[in-house]
Amino acid sequence: MPAFADPVLITDTAALTALCERLMAEPYVTIDTEFMRERTYYPELCVVQLAGVDNVAVIDTLAPGIDLTALGLLLADTSVVKVFHAARQDVEIFLERFGSVPAPLFDTQVAAMVAGFGDQVGYDALVSSLTGGHIDKAHRFSDWSARPLSPAQVTYAAADVTYLRQVYERLAEKLERDGRLDWVAEEMAVLALPGTYRPEPEIMWERLRPRTGNRRMLGLLRAAAAWREREAQRVNIPRQRLLKDESLLEIAATAPDSAEALARVRGISRGFAEGRSGTGLVAALQEAAALPDDALPEAPRSKDGPRASPALVSLLKVLLAAKCEEHNVAPKLLASSDDLDRLATEAEPDVPALQGWRRDMFGADALALKAGAITLGVEGKRIKLVQV
Numbered sequence: 482m483p484a485f486a487d488p489v490l491i492t493d494t495a496a497l498t499a500l501c502e503r504l505m506a507e508p509y510v511t512i513d514t515e516f517m518r519e520r521t522y523y524p525e526l527c528v529v530q531l532a533g534v535d536n537v538a539v540i541d542t543l544a545p546g547i548d549l550t551a552l553g554l555l556l557a558d559t560s561v562v563k564v565f566h567a568a569r570q571d572v573e574i575f576l577e578r579f580g581s582v583p584a585p586l587f588d589t590q591v592a593a594m595v596a597g598f599g600d601q602v603g604y605d606a607l608v609s610s611l612t613g614g615h616i617d618k619a620h621r622f623s624d625w626s627a628r629p630l631s632p633a634q635v636t637y638a639a640a641d642v643t644y645l646r647q648v649y650e651r652l653a654e655k656l657e658r659d660g661r662l663d664w665v666a667e668e669m670a671v672l673a674l675p676g677t678y679r680p681e682p683e684i685m686w687e688r689l690r691p692r693t694g695n696r697r698m699l700g701l702l703r704a705a706a707a708w709r710e711r712e713a714q715r716v717n718i719p720r721q722r723l724l725k726d727e728s729l730l731e732i733a734a735t736a737p738d739s740a741e742a743l744a745r746v747r748g749i750s751r752g753f754a755e756g757r758s759g760t761g762l763v764a765a766l767q768e769a770a771a772l773p774d775d776a777l778p779e780a781p782r783s784k785d786g787p788r789a790s791p792a793l794v795s796l797l798k799v800l801l802a803a804k805c806e807e808h809n810v811a812p813k814l815l816a817s818s819d820d821l822d823r824l825a826t827e828a829e830p831d832v833p834a835l836q837g838w839r840r841d842m843f844g845a846d847a848l849a850l851k852a853g854a855i856t857l858g859v860e861g862k863r864i865k866l867v868q869v
Contacts, residue, residue: 488530488537488639490630492544494551500531500538501551507533509562510555511645512583514571515625515638522713522720524574527625531555532642539635543628553579564649566590566604566641573678582673589645591668592652595661597809604641612647616640664838668814682707687781689726691733696777697770702733703778704769708762716758723758724749738767789825797821799857800850803864804843815843824851 491497504510515528529540529552542549556563556575563583565571567590576582593602598610605616620637656662671677686706691699706729713720728748737743743763744754753759798821805812816824816834823830824847835844846866849855858867 486535486537488539488635488643490635491538491540492547494546494548497540497547497549498551500536500540501555503536504531504533504555505558505561507561509533509564509587509649511564511642511649512571513565513638513641513645514574515623516570516574517624517626518719520718520722522717523577524570525626526574526578528630528638530638530642532639532646534646537639537643539630539638541628541630543626549578556583557581559584562587564589564645566607566645566648567601568672569678572672576675576678582675582678584673586669586672587649587653587665588669588672589648589652591672591814592656592665594811594814595664595668596652596655596659597811600811600813604645607648608644611651612644614644614647616644667837680710682710685710686729686778689730690781691730694780696774696780698733698736699780700769700772700777701736701766702729704765705729705732705762708765712758712761724762732762732766736766736770737763738770739763789822793825793851794821796850796857797824797847799864800847801843803857803866804846806863808842810842815839816847824848 489496489500491500511530511532513530514526515530516524516526518524526542529542531538531540540549540552541547553575555561556579563586565586565588568586568588572582572586589607590601590604593607594600598607605618608614608616617637617640620634623634623637625634653662656665683703686699686703689702689706691702693699705724709720709724709729713723716723725748728746731746731748732743735742735746737746740754740759740763743749743759744751749759754763801812801816801821804810805815816832816839820830820832820834823832824834824844829835829848833839834847846855850857854869856867856869858865
């Protein structure tokens, strides 16, 4: 196992600025964060870990008087690749703090799926496989907002970015050798979009999967869910602590038009209904109730619509497994279960499995299989494609 430099704990602006200036001269920097989110809508950033070739540092972002401007400049420096594992929550934090997505970025979890390490491989498993190292998870559930940070916490926090350097280099080498860096670049393009991390309030209702085609009820649900999202942001508490999903669905069904009616909804107190939040919610519902029919949302695509043949879906799953085995790619990255259902029921649906490298590897053959142009056979211990 290689020897790593001891991590440095950064607690002041001058030391942070000097560190970031050194890291700006490097080709890449590995990054991780520790945060708390149990009681807030927005993550509370507590610690940032950074590592370059010769630098490993743990930044106490809650240290009195520390200014994180230099960190924001490093994250925006396009000459330095920002390497994360499972980047979404970390990037969401930096987008909220600095107003932009770190660029360019590289997510080793996504890269590992492209490289054949399975669906959403854990960081500790990836470290073990690629470096032989071991990640101690003893402080995984620490209260990172408590101060002072213990030496054990600092060591634990630094380990993630320390090993991440080797993980990144070995994955990049493998992907370049296999000609798959362009595939990873397509996935990174999605992670680079701010919209990936900022849910649009007006579409939050779709996540509730309402079992109704009543567009008037869906209009009320859309309004209530959008109000909850904005209100949760305003008061900075988790959306479920503000108002549970079950209450939103009941609100859409019962259409309360007053504080008194709102207070009768299960899970809503009279204090909430008569306060600022309840007043705002009722106003949003009244506005939605007045919408003309053509402004109401369409019902979600019905699962009861043309039903996929279970046999055909199973056949597509066999093809998917065979392709993933042949090319050593994680199935989840190549095609989702929804992709398979739509491939079975629609002529040529607009799904990721029929776009870019996924179409070349799987989608085109899936369409050919469905059309009867090819069939599946067995050769030895593997599935093979047979032209009809």
